[in-house]
Amino acid sequence: MTYDLTVIGTGPGGYVCAIRAAQLGMKVAVVEKWPTFGGTCLNIGCIPSKALLHASELYEEAGHGFAAMGIKVMGPKLDLPAMMKFKDEGVDGNVKGVAFLFKKNKIDAFIGHGKITAPGKIEVKGADGKTQTVETKNIVIATGSDVARLKGIEIDEKRIVSSTGALALEKVPANLLVVGAGVIGLELGSVWRRLGAKVTVVEFLDRILPGMDLEVARQFQRMLQKQGMTFKLSSKVTAIDSSGKILKASVEPAAGGAAETIEADVALISIGRVPYTEGLGLAELGVTMERGRVVIDQHFATNVPGIYAIGDVIAGPMLAHKAEDEGIAVAEMLAGEAGHVNYDAIPNVIYTFPEVASVGKTEEELKQAGIAYSVGKFPFTANGRAKVNRTTDGFVKILSDAKTDRVLGVHIVGADAGTMISEATVAMEFGGAAEDIARTCHPHPTLSEAVKEAALAVAKRPIHM
Numbered sequence: 001m002t003y004d005l006t007v008i009g010t011g012p013g014g015y016v017c018a019i020r021a022a023q024l025g026m027k028v029a030v031v032e033k034w035p036t037f038g039g040t041c042l043n044i045g046c047i048p049s050k051a052l053l054h055a056s057e058l059y060e061e062a063g064h065g066f067a068a069m070g071i072k073v074m075g076p077k078l079d080l081p082a083m084m085k086f087k088d089e090g091v092d093g094n095v096k097g098v099a100f101l102f103k104k105n106k107i108d109a110f111i112g113h114g115k116i117t118a119p120g121k122i123e124v125k126g127a128d129g130k131t132q133t134v135e136t137k138n139i140v141i142a143t144g145s146d147v148a149r150l151k152g153i154e155i156d157e158k159r160i161v162s163s164t165g166a167l168a169l170e171k172v173p174a175n176l177l178v179v180g181a182g183v184i185g186l187e188l189g190s191v192w193r194r195l196g197a198k199v200t201v202v203e204f205l206d207r208i209l210p211g212m213d214l215e216v217a218r219q220f221q222r223m224l225q226k227q228g229m230t231f232k233l234s235s236k237v238t239a240i241d242s243s244g245k246i247l248k249a250s251v252e253p254a255a256g257g258a259a260e261t262i263e264a265d266v267a268l269i270s271i272g273r274v275p276y277t278e279g280l281g282l283a284e285l286g287v288t289m290e291r292g293r294v295v296i297d298q299h300f301a302t303n304v305p306g307i308y309a310i311g312d313v314i315a316g317p318m319l320a321h322k323a324e325d326e327g328i329a330v331a332e333m334l335a336g337e338a339g340h341v342n343y344d345a346i347p348n349v350i351y352t353f354p355e356v357a358s359v360g361k362t363e364e365e366l367k368q369a370g371i372a373y374s375v376g377k378f379p380f381t382a383n384g385r386a387k388v389n390r391t392t393d394g395f396v397k398i399l400s401d402a403k404t405d406r407v408l409g410v411h412i413v414g415a416d417a418g419t420m421i422s423e424a425t426v427a428m429e430f431g432g433a434a435e436d437i438a439r440t441c442h443p444h445p446t447l448s449e450a451v452k453e454a455a456l457a458v459a460k461r462p463i464h465m
């Protein structure tokens, strides 16, 4: 049989694309080389990291935060294997959910490594070495990304780990060195600090969270320092000596100079991710690539007819929800509908405590583009719910067009920022103004009232400040 669509990779981009295409009446197959569906996100990314962030946050709170609320806990004790089991069960529930959805939508799954041998033909090689050929009218490449490596430093996933190893350490390291102050490094660094590790983060740039609003990043860094994390900015790890019992990392100033040694039990290499297209056969097919990414047009089409690409393997932020939206858009386009992704309104969340969330432009980007903007800011210290919950760290910042008041960017650092950013994203999707948010009734008492107050602050009329 010939499928209408075959998706290679079942991460959030691939599995969502397959389901949407099946909903639209296509006969759909997926190819997956891992034993479970769900890709990086469900197996070794978003889901397990959030499970550990959730559990470790409660562990820390039980140790320090409960007493102030009149809850006496006799020194919480860590049972790391049980916490890992909790994480694994969360992953299991999610990956099984995808398998159920494939069945429900009558999507056929081919398990093995997919290679495109010609437009419309995919050779799938199973773990047993046997191959089968899938015939299909269209192919969507959704093969995601892999860990970026540091030259000369070998990841063994035991002592020198990527995020994958950091999600499965067998004991809490006394000293954890985190290389790279991006989202993954700060999230997993937070997990292990809460569980007892002394965490040192080395970052090449002079700031954490590159790409995020600078004011937010600076304030967030101060919060993490208060929690006990140490930062070495403008510095680079050039080598890690793993010959002894303790790792010895050579750390140099980014601009060059004398190296110092940082000792650690575990080093987490979290310098980013790179698109993954190994063994797909793209070079032989002549698919255009740029710096490892598959190049696509506005319809997610590559230069080879019938072959499309979405998710981490193409340009844009490496985020699960971006991949999902692209999966839906390309399925709808293939069905003759008008799929669309608004790249100006893709939220980004760091699930630490407090959380950091943003959507749209940063102040730095607006300045660079020469766009005149207004700023409205509101601190959580002035929010009633935050006061009672004792989560007063952080603020909401809304950036709107100076002339039209249209919301251009929203940045939140504070408890539950990841949930609150959605209302800003909806406002931006609808082309809303700060005034629209300001005039929208928000429930009291909630942290989200700080979003409304920041919108009021754009027009210089916040009530509670």
Ligand SMILES: Cc1cc2nc3c(=O)[nH]c(=O)nc-3n(C[C@H](O)[C@H](O)[C@H](O)COP(=O)(O)OP(=O)(O)OC[C@H]3O[C@@H](n4cnc5c(N)ncnc54)[C@H](O)[C@@H]3O)c2cc1C
Residues within 6 Å of the ligand: 008, 009, 010, 011, 012, 013, 014, 031, 032, 033, 034, 037, 038, 039, 040, 041, 042, 044, 045, 046, 047, 049, 112, 113, 114, 115, 142, 143, 144, 145, 163, 164, 184, 276, 278, 279, 280, 310, 311, 312, 313, 318, 319, 320, 321, 322, 323, 351
């Ligand atoms: C630790 C960590 C935490 C993260 N947390 C978040 C978060 O909180 N929020 C968020 O939005 N994003 C998060 N991300 C990023 C997110 O996981 C990715 O953006 C997302 O998974 C990309 O989806 P994708 O569908 O493009 O590819 P992937 O999820 O990478 O899936 C690709 C799939 O393709 C399969 N595959 C590859 N090549 C072949 C082949 N030739 N044949 C068959 N199968 C193949 C792979 O086995 C894999 O299953 C996190 C990532 C990590 C590592």
